[in-house]
Amino acid sequence: MPSIAEQIVQCLHDALGDVKKPVALHEPCFSGREWGYVKECLDTGWVSSVGSFVDRFESELAAYTGVRHAIATVNGTAALHVCLLLAGIEAGDEVLVPTLTFVATANAISYLGAIPHFVDSDEQSLGVDVRKLRTYLQDVAEMDPSGCRNRFSGRPIKAVIPMHAFGHPVDLDSLATLCRDYGLILIEDAAESLGSHYRGRHVGNWGSLSAVSFNGNKIVTTGGGGAILTNDPELARKAKHITTTAKLPHRWAFVHDQIAYNYRMPNLNAALGCAQLERMDSFVAAKRHLAERYRAAFLGCDGVKVFHEPVYARSNYWLNVLLLDVDQADRRDEVLETLYSLGFLCRPVWAPMHKLPMYAHCPRMNLGCAESLERRIICVPSSAGLGGA
């Protein structure tokens, strides 16, 4: 009987066919107008914070996601930081956030002196378990005239940041209802989920503010980059102001009216982004096709299943996830070692935030599902190119 690692290798070969090794976990695809647009930047000299590609990237991103306003930033972390700032998060506030996320989500909370309060995930979305969170808040939260408060720490609970893990949307309608019930601000960390839809509508439309990422490993990339999304014109105006050093418009005067940030995406990076956005439909199609190939290849594989998008979702399948059965959880590192040694670049999920030294003492609910998922998730090669883009 072959080991689970050997079985997985066989399934990867079945899914990917005769592929050149090593197979990247996720690499970008620049077969569109990337060079043309980037060259245009160099030829005109407009590579920096002024230039038409930034405006164009923002309006095309808004059009693609159906969110009214997009403000391009240097990266997704900067976008998250500004989302939280504009949501009014302050030092001493608690912000509910899944423990299973990339560290940037928790860091952005810390930049404001606020405290991450860790939430469990569920197996249907790999993101916030909304039902469990509601039960937990019945115990932990008390409402006073200023809003929701943690009855144990005494601190305000101001917001919740769902992160759509590996591109799979959390149950946004249920979460939005919960937020209304408890007066919480909803901020979507959509860093990984450009191209993903919840009940037919693109993610980023449920949060009062949302953040996306265009890091090199994302479905589309600007080298480094991110964006703030919002349907609120006043928040959009503030986001643009605070990401551009709060400089007041003037032909020559350098006057700034608040402490602010240099978070604007350079035009050079936006040029790359404009070309990449043109390919979104084909990238999503290719990545969904690849997910289907993985699903078919692993049908007969005991001890592991391919994660499938939630029933309400049409996901971008940013990274394809293998989920080991509970009784196989202790084989994760053996599988990772085997795949690596054979040139299939793969990874586990992030170390849960509550296990990192700087976040070990933050408040949290029971995190049993997240801890189980941590031992069982293996992400496998997922570039759009593998799906035919």
Next chain:
Amino acid sequence: MPSIAEQIVQCLHDALGDVKKPVALHEPCFSGREWGYVKECLDTGWVSSVGSFVDRFESELAAYTGVRHAIATVNGTAALHVCLLLAGIEAGDEVLVPTLTFVATANAISYLGAIPHFVDSDEQSLGVDVRKLRTYLQDVAEMDPSGCRNRFSGRPIKAVIPMHAFGHPVDLDSLATLCRDYGLILIEDAAESLGSHYRGRHVGNWGSLSAVSFNGNKIVTTGGGGAILTNDPELARKAKHITTTAKLPHRWAFVHDQIAYNYRMPNLNAALGCAQLERMDSFVAAKRHLAERYRAAFLGCDGVKVFHEPVYARSNYWLNVLLLDVDQADRRDEVLETLYSLGFLCRPVWAPMHKLPMYAHCPRMNLGCAESLERRIICVPSSAGLGGA
């Protein structure tokens, strides 16, 4: 008798010859290997945080400046932020900083909850007046076992950040002596002064940490970008760690050991930077040649002089500065209007920090010289291309 504005226009024509209008204040020059390196990024797919151009850019920047370690960042503001963080600046500390600087210098202090303490400039360097600062500290500073303290606010005075305005080095030896006398950490804001030397040695070598910028308007650009410079290997190691989310090296695990930042320069931007750095010698020569042409053209112009590098300096002349005579200070905006209307893009100095609403209540010395300079400085077109690069 022609007005001072008319005289200045005539001198600009004399200095620049038959130049196409509008003449930019500062535009980049991409006539080297920029295309080739950027295209190599796209062709290999290495546009993001992993890639050989970042390492190469860092080592070539270190070699160029003679500072042992360079850590590339998303921009100069991020570099300053990390310099201050690694220098141990904490909430409630005061940091001495010129009031005549770009707002990023003061903002970086604020990000840490520290307080800018504003210092006057002198007419020889346009930067920190070291002699006046020494006299001021004799009044304001008291030394206790933990270091220098502001006897009026009771807060620690931890550091001083000279900013080499428009590329002209401040008197670094005198300032370094003052820092030793008062136990202050010296951090150079060298954002504008890549290519500038103080007594034969490149700036950035006096601070325990220094920051440079590669914004689109700088002598060389990466679109957006910056770098931390330090001669201390341990600070360099920490700077790289904290600018890359404090991720511990591992083939696949995502473990981070402190609250940190996503401040790494993307490889795409570093590729542009590598090509630009190759041109530094010719850019500095062209900009110094242009400064000489301005000097000659304005020799007979009453009421205004062209700012000349300090005696101890060999400056990059990032932006050429016209300095109106004191009795012409009320003509500044008239001159700016006239130059703009004729297609010579120009600018005044920054609004001094102590006049901005968010910094109006910060501690400060008498700022008489800075306030005089504010009324008298006009920067004129200074691209390397105008000097023959």
